[in-house]
Amino acid sequence: MKKLLVVLLGSLILLTGCKDGYASISNGSEVVMTVGDQTLTKDGLYTYMVSQDVAYDVVSLSTEHILDIEVAATQEMIDEVDEQMEYYASIFGDYFEVYIMSNGFSSLDSFRDSLIYNQQLTELTKKYIQDNFDEVMQTYAPKKIYVASFTDYETAEAAQQALVNGQDFIEVANEYGSTSSIGETIATSESTYPTGVLYVIASLNDGETSDVVANDDETTFYVVQMINSQASDFEEEALTTIAGSSTINNEAILHYFSNYKLNIYDKQIYDAVNASYPDYLK
Amino acid sequence: MVELFKKHGFVVVVAIILIAFSIYFVWEDNSGKVPSKSVNGEDIVFSIGDLNVSANTFYDQLKSDLGNSGMYNFLYRSVVNQVYETTEDMETEAKNYADSIISSYYSYYGAEYETYLLEAIHSVGYSTVEDLVDYYLEQIKLEQFLSDYVMADTDGVLTNYLEEAKPRIVSHILVKIADFENITEEEQAKIDAVEEALAANTDFATIATEHSDDTSAEAGGLLGFMDANTSFVAEFLEAALALEEGQMTEWVKTEYGYHIILCDSTNLDVLTDETNKSSFMDGIVAYDTYLIPRSLWEKAETLGVTFASEEDKANFIKFLGLESDGE
Numbered sequence: 001m002k003k004l005l006v007v008l009l010g011s012l013i014l015l016t017g018c019k020d021g022y023a024s025i026s027n028g029s030e031v032v033m034t035v036g037d038q039t040l041t042k043d044g045l046y047t048y049m050v051s052q053d054v055a056y057d058v059v060s061l062s063t064e065h066i067l068d069i070e071v072a073a074t075q076e077m078i079d080e081v082d083e084q085m086e087y088y089a090s091i092f093g094d095y096f097e098v099y100i101m102s103n104g105f106s107s108l109d110s111f112r113d114s115l116i117y118n119q120q121l122t123e124l125t126k127k128y129i130q131d132n133f134d135e136v137m138q139t140y141a142p143k144k145i146y147v148a149s150f151t152d153y154e155t156a157e158a159a160q161q162a163l164v165n166g167q168d169f170i171e172v173a174n175e176y177g178s179t180s181s182i183g184e185t186i187a188t189s190e191s192t193y194p195t196g197v198l199y200v201i202a203s204l205n206d207g208e209t210s211d212v213v214a215n216d217d218e219t220t221f222y223v224v225q226m227i228n229s230q231a232s233d234f235e236e237e238a239l240t241t242i243a244g245s246s247t248i249n250n251e252a253i254l255h256y257f258s259n260y261k262l263n264i265y266d267k268q269i270y271d272a273v274n275a276s277y278p279d280y281l282k
Numbered sequence: 283m284v285e286l287f288k289k290h291g292f293v294v295v296v297a298i299i300l301i302a303f304s305i306y307f308v309w310e311d312n313s314g315k316v317p318s319k320s321v322n323g324e325d326i327v328f329s330i331g332d333l334n335v336s337a338n339t340f341y342d343q344l345k346s347d348l349g350n351s352g353m354y355n356f357l358y359r360s361v362v363n364q365v366y367e368t369t370e371d372m373e374t375e376a377k378n379y380a381d382s383i384i385s386s387y388y389s390y391y392g393a394e395y396e397t398y399l400l401e402a403i404h405s406v407g408y409s410t411v412e413d414l415v416d417y418y419l420e421q422i423k424l425e426q427f428l429s430d431y432v433m434a435d436t437d438g439v440l441t442n443y444l445e446e447a448k449p450r451i452v453s454h455i456l457v458k459i460a461d462f463e464n465i466t467e468e469e470q471a472k473i474d475a476v477e478e479a480l481a482a483n484t485d486f487a488t489i490a491t492e493h494s495d496d497t498s499a500e501a502g503g504l505l506g507f508m509d510a511n512t513s514f515v516a517e518f519l520e521a522a523l524a525l526e527e528g529q530m531t532e533w534v535k536t537e538y539g540y541h542i543i544l545c546d547s548t549n550l551d552v553l554t555d556e557t558n559k560s561s562f563m564d565g566i567v568a569y570d571t572y573l574i575p576r577s578l579w580e581k582a583e584t585l586g587v588t589f590a591s592e593e594d595k596a597n598f599i600k601f602l603g604l605e606s607d608g609e
Contacts, residue, residue, distance in 0.1 A: 036587075062333075106597075264328045
């Protein structure tokens with residue numbers, strides 16, 4: 001009994017001496033570079049690098065791992081990225097690599113990898129949306145619409161009247177000189193239309209045309225026509241539009257980080273991640 | 283056990299209470315601490331899902347993104363510290379800069395200032411607030427190094443800069459014109475007054491102080507250092523660069539009004555005096571964007587520079603924007 005008590009108390013005393021963890025590299029004294037009588041070791045270089053924006057690297061590496069499991073890069077993604085690289089090379093010519101490196105990339109390959117990474121991120125967001133389809137559709141409420149905009153009320157009203165009379169939207173938009181892109185578009189609750197237009201989009205039934213709606217300072221006048229308010233009828237388009245939202249991107253990433261659990265075993269790095277990305281540690 | 287309790291009940295109760303408090307104390311002390319982890323003898327930095335990222339792997343990853351930047355930080359610090367000994371004046375100046383920065387951060391951020399200051403210190407490759415003096419010392423030495431390199435003109439950078447960028451000190455007199463199609467009586471009167479004063483050989487600075495509509499009027503019309511890269515409106519820039527020392531333009535029309543521009547000096551001693559030195563060096567660094575890495579690399583080569591691998595060396599030279607050896 002006495003021995004047990006002594007051991008127990010001894011263990012507790014030892015535990016009070018626990019300190020924060022710091023991870024060290026092996027062979028830290030290996031020389032990376034010398035200039036004259038000055039030496040840069042691996043430890044010295046590591047200390048410098050960890051003092052930079054290391055939180056981004058932790059989150060980035062963790063995200064890559066999640067992406068490789070959830071949405072591995074497909075040949076289609078790689079082909080699309082290679083097409084993009086060819087396009088950029090044709091624009092920048094011999095200056096391409098220098099331009100890439102001046103923007104923080106270590107090489108053309110690392111830039112190419114970042115493009116593939118972005119493709120995977122988009123697919124991860126789409127996957128998240130598909131897995132939470134009903135909830136996301138309710139939140140973002142995608143609707144397929146036509147929208148025309150004009151710089152004066154009278155023109156907008158005339159265009160609206162023509163639409164109510166049954167004229168084709170694209171014809172009317174062209175005829176009356178709409179200043180916005182003419183064609184079908186997917187609107188969501190995050191679309192950057194004026195409040196009045198968002199309200200109208202939320203309330204129109206399929207086939208209906210709105211009244212003229214002005215923006216806040218009455219410099220632009222809108223007419224909206226509802227094509228289809230049922231997201232399930234244009235699911236892929238809705239997915240792609242919503243996946244472009246930074247809010248849903250962030251929501252998706254945090255969801256997967258919560259599932260995979262990021263744990264950090266170095267105090268300095270933990271503090272850096274906790275300062276910049278606290279939600280990723282939950 | 284029951285017998286023990288019957289015999290030493292009080293002691294057992296006290297022992298239990300003490301142990302409970304100890305457990306709580308240990309838990310309280312350790313909660314919030316970051317645990318360490320190692321796998322197969324390697325320290326782990328972080329884990330995500332089933333992936334453990336060791337410090338060695340993390341080092342390799344960071345090196346691909348930040349290695350060159352880290353080596354560059356080492357390059358400039360090791361070169362300037364080996365070329366220049368720290369003097370008492372340098373130390374005093376560095377300490378003054380450091381104290382000034384700490385004060386600025388404190389007055390802006392209050393009690394939290396150290397957190398933000400450390401962020402800034404880390405971003406330039408140093409670790410603690412105490413390192414600020416070292417940072418400024420090395421900046422002072424770097425400024426001296428660049429100045430000495432430029433003035434030695436070994437690679438012609440100074441000659442080329444003077445010829446192509448035409449650095450100079452200029453002054454001007456501005457008469458603002460609201461509408462060039464309808465010059466007001468007041469505006470015309472000012473133009474006439476300036477012309478009259480110039481014809482009477484009145485000192486340019488005096489005319490500027492009295493008549494110029496620009497804020498430089500307070501300084502006798504002095505705009506100070508400029509070169510071909512200075513962001514003046516095109517008409518002003520072209521006219522100012524065309525002047526020889528001491529020459530003055532006719533009226534130059536810009537969107538602001540009419541200017542008379544004077545080239546105060548193109549003399550190198552004036553351009554590099556205490557007042558203008560900093561602007562001159564900024565100008566030449568903007569003109570030759572590879573000046574700093576090139577000069578540091580050249581000096582490093584004379585001191586002797588080695589790398590752990592040829593690949594590191596080749597990548598670093600590319601990072602500096604310099605030609606590879608032999609190319």
